[in-house]
Amino acid sequence: MDSIIFDLDGTIWDSVDTIVDAWNSSIQKCLAGKMQLTRVDLEGVMGLQADDISKKLFPTLDEELRKKVMDECFNADGEYIKKQGGQLYPNVKEVLSRLSKKYKLFIVSNCQEGYIEAFYEYHQLEKYFLDFENAGRTGLSKGENIKLLMERNNLQSSVYVGDTAGDLKAARFAGIPFVYAEYGFGTVIEYDYVIERFDKLLEIF
Template identity: 40%
Template sequence: MKPDSLIFDMDGTLWDAVDTYAYSWTQVLKDNGINKILTREELESYMGMEMKQIFDKVIPDASAETVEKLYNDVIKKEHEVISEMGGKIYPGVLEGLEELSGRYKLFMLSNCQEGGIKDFMNYTETKYLFTDYMEYGMNFQPKHINLKILIDRHNLKNPMYVGDTDSDRKQCELVHVPFVFISWGFGNTEKYALRFDKMQELTDYFMHLDKE
């Protein structure tokens, strides 16, 4: 069945900004007297998690008050540095989004902090391509709840979610949304409705569907 909309994950799907995130986290930890360097490898293993779940991994013994302060500090730091450091946009993403937006409603849904998607859109100058978006930081709800919010808000009948982790797949199953797995990101899964290894392949597939 041809979808009426495509909902994209951000990190690991559209771009890789892990180096920027790791720098931001490490600076905030240092500024708060915590002697820990968050490496790219460690942070990459947490990608796809909700932000406060990552804090449980990075500083498991921290108090709730400390986590709340660090959470807000990390958000502020990421907003400051993302405009300069940005992220690595995966090959074919910008061209693909431009093409797909002419025939589908496009959305973004991420477990990032509030403002993370806006930072991405500003850096890549892609805001005009998307109808709407939801972030974990807006309401601190899991991805399937925010997916349902987008579906209900825009009366979507046949949405598909494009992501890179098995947790994305599980969240989609909770609201019966077909999951499109892309293999160039941070995760892996053996269950999906569709799989693509390049953004160009994904773009060609959905553009061809429109002509059937």
């Protein structure tokens, strides 16, 4: 094995509380406070692509308004995360430091463009990762982005670490093993490895 590719939300950190603040500020601006999201609402869409998130959270809005609201939400995301960050899971920095000495580390997420950069900026973790990809930049599915990143970096033997059924699907699409982070947001019944804490990666790898 030459590399480990990570999902971000629900795998490396929990940024839901920050995102709730950011998105509610945008909803207030676009919808004059006619609705408000909760942490539970956001947990239910973590890992989905933007269009699926918008349809699930704003099903009664017409397509044009839904897109406007989502654009505002995503724009607010980056600014809030740069200021507030998110909650790293226990021992993330130490584990990444140790793993990076042995493996090439990467991130592939369904997030919007700028989100991973904001994560790097707040928590100063960019030094552990060699590259990243996301749906906001490419418009591709997570599985397609994993394959794209692997090809770009000439990776021959990777694993993907994630917390949702969508992450499993992406790993299977890319033809690589899947490590299920069961402490995250999703429920997955099929996997190659499972970890109940982030530092359990050190026992596997």
